[in-house]
Amino acid sequence: MTKTPPAADAVAHWTDVYFQRTRAIVEKFGDQKVTYAVFMRRPVVFAPRLALDWLREVAAERGFTPNIQLNYEETKWVGAGEPMMWITGPFSQMAELETLFLMKLGPACVAAYNAYMMCAGLPKVAFLAMDARHCAGTEMAEIMAYAASVGSARARRRDGAVGFIGNATDATAHYFGRERGLGTMPHALIGYAGSTVRAAEMYAETFPGQPMTVLVDYFGREVTDALAVCHRFPDMAAAGDLSLRIDTPGGRFLEGLDPPTSYAVLERHAPHSIRGYRDESELRHLIGAGVSAAAIHYLREQLDAAGFPKVKIVASSGFSPEKCRIMADAGAPIDVIGTGSYLPDKWSETYATTDIVEYDGVKRVKVGREFLLRK
Numbered sequence: 001m002t003k004t005p006p007a008a009d010a011v012a013h014w015t016d017v018y019f020q021r022t023r024a025i026v027e028k029f030g031d032q033k034v035t036y037a038v039f040m041r042r043p044v045v046f047a048p049r050l051a052l053d054w055l056r057e058v059a060a061e062r063g064f065t066p067n068i069q070l071n072y073e074e075t076k077w078v079g080a081g082e083p084m085m086w087i088t089g090p091f092s093q094m095a096e097l098e099t100l101f102l103m104k105l106g107p108a109c110v111a112a113y114n115a116y117m118m119c120a121g122l123p124k125v126a127f128l129a130m131d132a133r134h135c136a137g138t139e140m141a142e143i144m145a146y147a148a149s150v151g152s153a154r155a156r157r158r159d160g161a162v163g164f165i166g167n168a169t170d171a172t173a174h175y176f177g178r179e180r181g182l183g184t185m186p187h188a189l190i191g192y193a194g195s196t197v198r199a200a201e202m203y204a205e206t207f208p209g210q211p212m213t214v215l216v217d218y219f220g221r222e223v224t225d226a227l228a229v230c231h232r233f234p235d236m237a238a239a240g241d242l243s244l245r246i247d248t249p250g251g252r253f254l255e256g257l258d259p260p261t262s263y264a265v266l267e268r269h270a271p272h273s274i275r276g277y278r279d280e281s282e283l284r285h286l287i288g289a290g291v292s293a294a295a296i297h298y299l300r301e302q303l304d305a306a307g308f309p310k311v312k313i314v315a316s317s318g319f320s321p322e323k324c325r326i327m328a329d330a331g332a333p334i335d336v337i338g339t340g341s342y343l344p345d346k347w348s349e350t351y352a353t354t355d356i357v358e359y360d361g362v363k364r365v366k367v368g369r370e371f372l373l374r375k
Contacts, residue, residue, distance in 0.1 A: 119164065
């Protein structure tokens with residue numbers, strides 16, 4: 001098994017210096033058994049596995065076994081300020097682990113919360129985790145993939161959602177019950193091929209017999225190229241093995257649309273969605289440039305009118321929990337969403353926090369944190 005970094009012998013190098021000095025002081029004046037309470041300042045979905053695996057692994061190398069009392073099971077909702085767990089161990093060994101443990105816990109719990117909110121908001125839509133490119137290194141990529149699987153599991157259990165069906169990389173595919181990542185082609189392949197249809201042909205020749213998802217926004221001809229691909233692969237289209245992905249940038253409208261025509265599309269399909277109060281962000285998701293609800297409805301219209309009702313639509317580009325909620329309000333006919341946007345918009349919200357609440361069994365915590373004490 002690959003060890004989760006950093007290993008025990010590198011912990012001191014990566015932790016806060018005041019924890020190094022705390023360890024030295026405690027070793028000089030006498031060790032104590034301490035209990036840490038771990039919490040977050042915002043609601044989250046509990047995703048502790050990677051952090052706990054690392055803690056147990058490092059503790060074993062350091063020669064002790066922490067006593068871990070979990071107050072929630074994985075995938076459960078945790079309210080702001082509620083102790084997620086209490087961890088007891090020797091202060092001399094635990095002090096240096098705090099920083100690194102929290103690094104692995106907080107971001108996972110917030111990402112799991114966001115993944116849950118998206119899946120629950122669009123329960124009939126499948127999600128594909130395309131988070132790797134948004135991550136600051138491979139360790140973060142693993143944390144985010146794990147978190148997406150946790151949030152997805154909650155949505156499946158509570159809301160009957162399809163949830164995340166896979167992700168984009170082989171390394172973390174196991175979190176979604178797969179051996180390999182999912183995906184077919186990036187924009188670069190379209191540019192290489194010189195046309196959308198030719199890129200699809202190259203893919204089909206290289207990976208015969210496989211379902212195919214084709215990007216159709218490279219040349220700004222989403223509808224034209226989508227229909228051309230369908231006509232080129234009619235058998236796949238009829239069998240439901242052909243998907244079309246739109247990733248239209250926010251600087252332009254999908255082919256055939258502008259603000260008036262976008263309003264008209266929603267008037268045909270989801271008039272209620274544009275009749276209530278909407279702020280600028282919500283309106284952009286509904287009728288703005290890029291991958292809007294109107295754009296998805298319009299593409300579906302064109303595919304159905306051309307006789308391709310079984311061709312699936314894959315949407316990507318900025319699918320945050322808010323955008324998913326707006327898509328649900330508009331009844332956007334999306335089959336799959338590719339997203340990395342469940343990553344926290346505000347990185348400050350990912351901070352998990354811990355305080356020692358017992359010293360050799362004596363309850364003691366800084367004033368204002370009494371709510372962390374074990375009852």
